[in-house]
Amino acid sequence: MITTRTQPHPFDAAAETAALTTGRTDIGAIVTFTGLVRDVALTLEHYPTMTNRQLAAIAAEALTRWPGIAGTVIHRFGTLAPGDPIVLVAIASAHRAAAFEAAEFLMDWLKTRAPFWKHEAGAGWVAAKSSDDEAAARWDKP
Amino acid sequence: MDFLYFAWVRERIGTGAETLALPATAVTIADLLDWLAQQSPGHAAALADRATIRVALDEDFVALDAPIAGAREIAIFPPVTGG
Numbered sequence: 001m002i003t004t005r006t007q008p009h010p011f012d013a014a015a016e017t018a019a020l021t022t023g024r025t026d027i028g029a030i031v032t033f034t035g036l037v038r039d040v041a042l043t044l045e046h047y048p049t050m051t052n053r054q055l056a057a058i059a060a061e062a063l064t065r066w067p068g069i070a071g072t073v074i075h076r077f078g079t080l081a082p083g084d085p086i087v088l089v090a091i092a093s094a095h096r097a098a099a100f101e102a103a104e105f106l107m108d109w110l111k112t113r114a115p116f117w118k119h120e121a122g123a124g125w126v127a128a129k130s131s132d133d134e135a136a137a138r139w140d141k142p
Numbered sequence: 143m144d145f146l147y148f149a150w151v152r153e154r155i156g157t158g159a160e161t162l163a164l165p166a167t168a169v170t171i172a173d174l175l176d177w178l179a180q181q182s183p184g185h186a187a188a189l190a191d192r193a194t195i196r197v198a199l200d201e202d203f204v205a206l207d208a209p210i211a212g213a214r215e216i217a218i219f220p221p222v223t224g225g
Contacts, residue, residue: 035225044224047148047217050201075224087225107225115198115217116224117149125150128221 002063002071002091002106004055006046008078011088016072020092027070029096031103035087037080040120044077044086047115051075058109065105066098073106075116105139112136145178147188148219151195154188164210171197172206174216194220 013034021027055073063069071091080086089106093099111132118126145160152158162181168174175197179189189195197204199213210216 045149046224047146047198047201047219050198050217053201111225112222113203114224115148115219115222117220118223119149125220126223128223132225 002059002069002073004052004059004073006048006051006055006075006077008076010085011074011076013085013088013090016074016088017090020070020072020090024092026094027092028094029099030090030092031096031099032088032090033103033107034085035107037082037084037086039082040123041079041081042086042121043079043119044075045117045119046075046077050115054114055110058106058113061109062102062106066093066102069093069098069102071102071106073110075110075114077116108132108136108139143213144215146215146217148217151188151219155182155184169209169211170206171199171204171208171210171216174210175206175218178218188218196221 013032017030017032020030059073069091072088074088076086089103091099091103120126143162143164145162147155147158164174165177168177175189175192175195179186192206196219198217199208199210200215
């Protein structure tokens with residue numbers, strides 16, 4: 001199971017990771033990715049109902065591709081300061097390959113499919129990057 | 143139909159949500175955007191560059207040539223930039 005949620009408040013990556021392994025002895029690998037706000041303050045706008053649906057759909061796709069993994073995905077919204085954590089992807093798996101791959105897949109799809117928009121203080125709306133589309137496209141099935 | 147707008151699409155149109163009666167001529171998303179762009183100068187400015195417009199029907203992404211048929215809610219926004 002991969003739980004997904006959005007929230008305005010900070011998350012505790014260590015506590016989230018610990019929760020994935022509580023009571024389990026079959027997990028041999030945990031990969032965690034934490035995205036931070038870089039350089040300038042951001043306001044994250046989102047489309048709440050669609051965001052929740054998209055995050056659940058992305059998580060379901062990851063479980064189809066890497067059966068047996070477990071994880072937590074958290075994305076913050078609202079106003080964030082430079083250095084603040086903005087997104088967490090934590091994946092637990094029996095072996096490391098699935099955990100690394102699934103974490104990268106989740107971030108790539110999240111960046112291109114979850115309806116969030118970054119607004120930088122003093123600079124305006126952040127433009128989408130073609131490199132993010134290219135990163136997501138490598139997971140396309142032939 | 144309920145319309146939702148986000149990010150700079152919302153700013154240019156001047157509201158995050160509105161309810162509008164669609165004309166019978168609007169069959170596809172592209173038809174709908176053509177009609178919506180005529181509603182005000184703000185709508186026209188928001189929809190001027192279709193390459194930067196993304197659309198969701200009832201919370202699922204759709205292509206511009208997709209049919210509108212039966213949808214309750216349409217959301218219009220720029221390419222997403224989360225993560």
